[in-house]
Amino acid sequence: MDxxxxxxxxxxxxxxxxxxDDDDNYFFVEHVPAEVCTKCGEKxxxxxxxxxxxxxxxxxxxxxxxxVPVFNFGETSL
Ligand SMILES: [Zn+2]
Structure with a gap:
């Protein structure tokens, strides 16, 4: 185990x-094999x-x- x-x-x-995530180019890739740290979550x-x-x-x-909804953190009154 690594x-x-x-x-x-x-x-x-x-x-x-x-x-x-590259400038204004975003996309998701699902079902990607990765090694995930059980402690800090680093992939x-x-x-x-x-x-x-x-x-x-x-x-x-x-x-x-x-x-995908995009929020502006500084503009929300919640
Ligand atoms: Zn870790």
């Missing part, structure tokens, strides 16, 4: 949703997975499109 490089906690293999991806995520960013075709 250890988290940030906190030394145990990591477990999980499928996660990856958020790609790490294998080089192969990271490479595929980069390819998706360049020329992937999304399975579906969702609408």
């Amino acid at each position: 250890k988290c490089v940030f906190c030394g906690g145990q990591v477990s293999r999980q499928q996660v949703t990856f958020l790609y 790490t991806y294998s080089p192969e997975v990271a490479e595929k995520l980069t390819r998706l960013a360049k020329r992937g075709h999304p399975a579906r499109t969702i609408q």
Whole structure:
């Protein structure tokens, strides 16, 4: 079992949703295999997975499109 490089906690293999965030280009990738730290929640991806995520960013075709609400923290009175 690998250890988290940030906190030394145990990591477990999980499928996660990856958020790609580059300027005004955002998308999610679902069911991405990752190693997730059970202590701090840090996600790490294998080089192969990271490479595929980069390819998706360049020329992937999304399975579906969702609408995402965007809040401005400074403008809310809650
Ligand atoms: Zn950790």
